[in-house]
Amino acid sequence: MxxxxxxxxxxxxxxxxxxxxxxxxxxxxxxxxxxxxxxxTLIYKGGSIISVDFLLTDPINGMTAGGIFPALFGTVWIVTVALIASVPLGVAAAIYLSEYAGDNWFTRAINLAIINLAGVPSIVHALFGVGAFVIFFGFGTSILSASLTLAIMTLPVVIVATKESLEAVPIAFREACWNMGATRWQTIRRVVLPNAVSGILTGVILEVSRTTGETAPIMFTGAAFFLPFLPQSVFDQTMAMSLHLFVVSTQVPNVPDALPYGVALVLIAMVLIMNSISIAFRMHLRGKKKW
Amino acid sequence: MNTATAEKLETPAAELAIRTQKLDLWYGTFQALFQVDLDIKNGIITSLIGPSGCGKSTFLRSVNRINERLGYVRIEGTIDVFDKNIYDADVELVQLRKQIGMVFQRPNPLPASIRDNILYGHRLHYTGKRLSRSDQDDIVEDALRQVLLWDKVKDRLHRKAIDLSLEEQQKLCIARLLPVQPQILLMDEPCSALDPKGTEAVEELIWELRGKYTILIVTHNMAQARRASEECIFMLMGKVVEHTATEDLFVTPKHQETANYIEGRYG
Structure with missing residues (x-):
């Protein structure tokens, strides 16, 4: 045939x-x-320097030897404070935008502003942070200023992720609640949020990984070149991983080759671990969901 | 909350459950209901039939004011539920929706256990001291017994409601309304997502609930209207054409349009 x-x-x-x-x-x-x-490359060139000591001791000899503990510690501080500032704000704004706000010019303007906020270069955020937090609010160059600057920069990430996960909750669930006389808030609290939480957490973890790596926004607002002691409060300056990497690779003479690679390896590992947790977590929660 | 309103809604007048007068409804500039005058009797099952787009679902959704969620809906005329105009300023929406439960085309159980689905409405509206576990169990059992589901699910009350069959989900959605003791149940094509066997089971249930609640059911299925209602309303192009005892409407329709529709000439 x-x-x-x-x-x-x-x-x-x-x-x-x-x-x-x-x-x-x-x-x-x-x-x-x-x-x-x-x-x-990082593993090949910097892997040899990584050890528990490297992670847990101070830099010595003008940062040409020793470990990275103050920078690691500082980054954890900065990221934590940034999260505390941005997550409640971002989640609340997203809830308003997706659950309460009507479809009018005002809402559309806000959505547009959020998209634009995501597109602002980080150096502009940095200068804004200097003007607003360091000078105007008088927080000085401190963890607080750096974290707030980062928080504003990463707000769009939280808002967009939260909005998307709220909107992924089927409208039928909301209708079921409203028709039983539930208020909007009761509906959000008991039905919408519990089902959106996986998406929100994913957004938060993404924000963490982004915040960890940012350099420009913190170098004028709170991160120090070299500080041989740890910050005592959010009003102190601190070292940070991203800035430390910049410093040891370009600003300090006679640094052994492996050191900057080692710092970079730790930084990228932090980010990758965060991202993997985010992905694993999302898969776990999605697998449980069924509708 | 306005207590006067609540009381009024909680004491049903004997004769009429719903009375609309000169009800007009617009979606933006499109008029979906024209001068609808309906008297729907208390305690019986009334079915609403008519071709797609005739306004039957729109009417149903006006009775618990769920239409309002679409910001562009405008209404003129009155809808009295137990002699109280539900569009009056002193009507509390939460109380209105407590009294008037609604069942949708697609079963929409909440993503929670069977037990929590049943208790959801109760928890929303209950103001007294927290009930003991056994009291809650009684509420769950009573609601599930009313919808003929108890024997099937009593051993798996903590399982996800979404794992039930569609028929069982729809029954659960009806059961979920009952713990707050609504006066009226609105059903918007409750069987259209079900297979014939599920349809039969849900119809049987609706018939079972007759007398306990005033039921208003929208259906595409004329056989269903005939089997499962006592009075029937035929709507066409946003207007009420005929409203009589179901038996009469199907056997001796007074209007030519009604006759055409029930003989399947359009729809």
Whole structure:
């Protein structure tokens, strides 16, 4: 039978199809190539310096030796305070926008502002932070100023992630509640939020990983070049991983080769671990969800 | 909360459950209901039939004011529920919706256990001291017995409601309304997502609830209207064409449009 056998046109189409398939696959491979190169370089060049001592001791000899503990400690501080400031604000704003606000010019303007806020370069945020928190509010160069600057910068991440996860909760659940006489808040509290929590947490963890790596917004607002002691409160300056990496790779003479790579490796590990937790967590919660 | 309103709604007048007068409704500039005058009797099952887009669901959704959620709905005329115009300023929406439960086309159990689904409405409205576990159990059992579901699910009350079959989910959605003792149940094509067997079971249940609640049911299924209602309203293009005993409407329709519709000439 000729009926089902391959024609010339089929052949041609198949060739084109496989061409595009390999093209797209190559693009994908190209995409992950830099990540692999960066990671392997870091491990190759900086892996040898990593040890418990490296993580838990102070830098010595003008930062050419010793560990990174103050920077690690400082980054944890900065990220924590930034989260405390931005998560409640961002989640509340997202709840308002997706559950209460009507579809009018005001809401649309706010949504537009959020998108634009996400596009502002981080150095602009840094200068804003200097003006607003360091000078105007008088917090000085401190963890508080740095964290608030980061918080404002990462607010769009929290708001967008929260809004998306709230909107993913089926409208039928809300209707069921409203029709039983539940107020909006009762509906949000008992039904919407519990089902959106996985998405919100994912957004928060993404924010953590972004906050961890930012340098520009903190270098004028709270992060110090070198501080041989740990911060005692949020009004103190602190060292931070991202700035420390910048400093040891460009500002300090006679640094052994492995040191900056080691710092970079720890920084990238922090971010990757955070992201993996976020992904694993999301998969876990999604797997439990069913509707 | 306005207590006067609550009391008024809680003491049903004997004769009429719902009375609308000259009810017009617009979605933006589109008029969906024209001069609807309806007297819906207390304690019986009334069905609303008519072709798609005739306004039957719109009417249903006006009775518990869920339409308002769409900001562009405008209403003129009155809807009295137990002699109280529900569009009066002193009507508390939460109380209104407590008294008037609604069942949807697609069963919409909450993503929680069967037990929590039943107790949800109760927890929303109950103001007294926290009930003991056994009292709560009684509420759950009573509601599930009323919808003929108790024997099937009594051993798995803590399982997710979403794991039930569609028929059971829909029964659960009806049961969920009962603990707050509503006067009226609105059902918007409650069987349209179910298979014939599920449909039959839910119809049987609706018939079972007859007398305990005033039931207003929208349906596409004329056989269902015929089987499961005592009075029937036929609507066309936003107007009420005929409203009589179901038996009469199907056997001796007074209007030509009604006759055409029930004989399947359009719809």
């Amino acid at each position: 000729e009926m089902f056998s391959e024609s010339l046109l089929n052949k041609k189409n198949k060739r084109i199809q496989s061409l595009y398939r390999s093209l797209f696959m190559m693009m994908t491979l190209l995409l992950i190539l830099p990540v692999l190169v960066i990671l392997s």
